[in-house]
Amino acid sequence: MHHLSPTDFANLVQLRQQLHQYPELSGSETETARRIVTHLQNYSPDKIYTGLGGTGVAAVFQGEDPEGPTIVFRAELDALPIAETNQDLSYSSVHEGTGHKCGHDGHMAILTALGSMLHHKKPARGKVVLLYQPAEETGAGAWAVLQDERFTEEIKPDYVFGLHNLPGYPMHEVVVRHDVFASASTGMIVELEGKSSHAAEPENGVNPGEAMAEIVLGFNRIIQQKTQFESLTLLTIIHARLGEVAFGTNPGFATVMATLRAYQPHDLQKLKELTHKCVEEIAASYSLKYNIRFTEEFPATINHPTEVEAIQRTAVNLQLQQQVAVQPFRWSEDFGHFTARYNGAFFCLGAGINQAQLHHSDYDFPDELIPTGAALFYGIIHEILNQ
Numbered sequence: 001m002h003h004l005s006p007t008d009f010a011n012l013v014q015l016r017q018q019l020h021q022y023p024e025l026s027g028s029e030t031e032t033a034r035r036i037v038t039h040l041q042n043y044s045p046d047k048i049y050t051g052l053g054g055t056g057v058a059a060v061f062q063g064e065d066p067e068g069p070t071i072v073f074r075a076e077l078d079a080l081p082i083a084e085t086n087q088d089l090s091y092s093s094v095h096e097g098t099g100h101k102c103g104h105d106g107h108m109a110i111l112t113a114l115g116s117m118l119h120h121k122k123p124a125r126g127k128v129v130l131l132y133q134p135a136e137e138t139g140a141g142a143w144a145v146l147q148d149e150r151f152t153e154e155i156k157p158d159y160v161f162g163l164h165n166l167p168g169y170p171m172h173e174v175v176v177r178h179d180v181f182a183s184a185s186t187g188m189i190v191e192l193e194g195k196s197s198h199a200a201e202p203e204n205g206v207n208p209g210e211a212m213a214e215i216v217l218g219f220n221r222i223i224q225q226k227t228q229f230e231s232l233t234l235l236t237i238i239h240a241r242l243g244e245v246a247f248g249t250n251p252g253f254a255t256v257m258a259t260l261r262a263y264q265p266h267d268l269q270k271l272k273e274l275t276h277k278c279v280e281e282i283a284a285s286y287s288l289k290y291n292i293r294f295t296e297e298f299p300a301t302i303n304h305p306t307e308v309e310a311i312q313r314t315a316v317n318l319q320l321q322q323q324v325a326v327q328p329f330r331w332s333e334d335f336g337h338f339t340a341r342y343n344g345a346f347f348c349l350g351a352g353i354n355q356a357q358l359h360h361s362d363y364d365f366p367d368e369l370i371p372t373g374a375a376l377f378y379g380i381i382h383e384i385l386n387q
Helices: 007-023 030-043 104-120 141-146 149-155 209-224 264-286 306-315 369-385
Strands: 047-052 057-061 065-076 125-133 160-164 172-178 177-183 184-193 231-241 253-262 289-298 301-303 322-324 343-350
Touching: 007 030, 007 104, 007 369, 030 057, 030 104, 030 125, 030 172, 047 149, 057 104, 057 141, 057 149, 057 209, 065 104, 065 369, 104 125, 104 160, 125 141, 125 369, 141 149, 141 177, 160 306, 160 369, 172 253, 172 306, 177 343, 184 209, 184 264, 209 231, 209 253, 231 264, 231 301, 231 369, 264 289, 301 343, 306 343, 306 369, 343 369
Parallel strands: 065 125, 065 160, 160 343, 172 322
Antiparallel strands: 047 057, 057 125, 172 343, 177 301, 184 253, 184 289, 231 253
């Protein structure tokens, strides 16, 4: 089993901290991608693709024997629109209001560490591809990568793997699950259109305020009726807005936004149908036009059994603690787009019991996970090739 040298580790920590210092939001990760490409050149990959699905990068390492499977490992390029509060870091974010608060900087470092290992010792056969994917946080990136023929026709994965660090779990513990690993979710935007008028003549307009309030209450009623869903299904109203701030105007439009999520894809579909019907009926009763659209759509991340077992065997070989999650995770991950199309699995790596939670302003990725994550990825290659 190949391990990272102390020099390699120091260089990768430096890369991680540099990525942390210069975070970029989903879809605009050009500098991040450039830094990755520059660093990867130290490891002489056989080929580097850039501009995949926007800003994505893929580095290909050919095996000694070219015949064999193509195994893709994925990390994410993007940061979050969350300001950093842990100011004591020597590498804190220089971009105000933007931070690597999900640990994607660490995931990129883990993937790059795998590149270092493959440079020292090629895979026995087939090829290994390091995919740095844009726009995970908005659910757009994985889908965009899959629209690129260079990924589907030239790279042509046989297997896909990814990991996420997980605060609140013991450091280095491997967390796996068969079948559904992370929830499906989507953002729902409901727009109501009435007719504006002077506030002194409300009878000349159609104010959608009451309908907006009824939709908020209606959505909450739907989600409280748990028995109509097979497994955990959630709806969170995240925003509601009526008109503009103008005391002389009786408003003519309103917006309600909600996040819908479910462990099971069919539950999410049912929730979409129920909320649609609710909007349709309320809009009709107030003679309003309505429009419904969905954004940030994440499929459920569904793991394949053989690939989960490969992860579990690797964890045993590395003498890492592991646990099987009883329930799927409530958060969403666009990696589900890959497992819907290719054999693969997603797993988590404990980031420490007392670590700040993901998406919190004082979160920072623990660098000691870099060698662990890379060793797991490296071990998975051997498990797949030995099947």
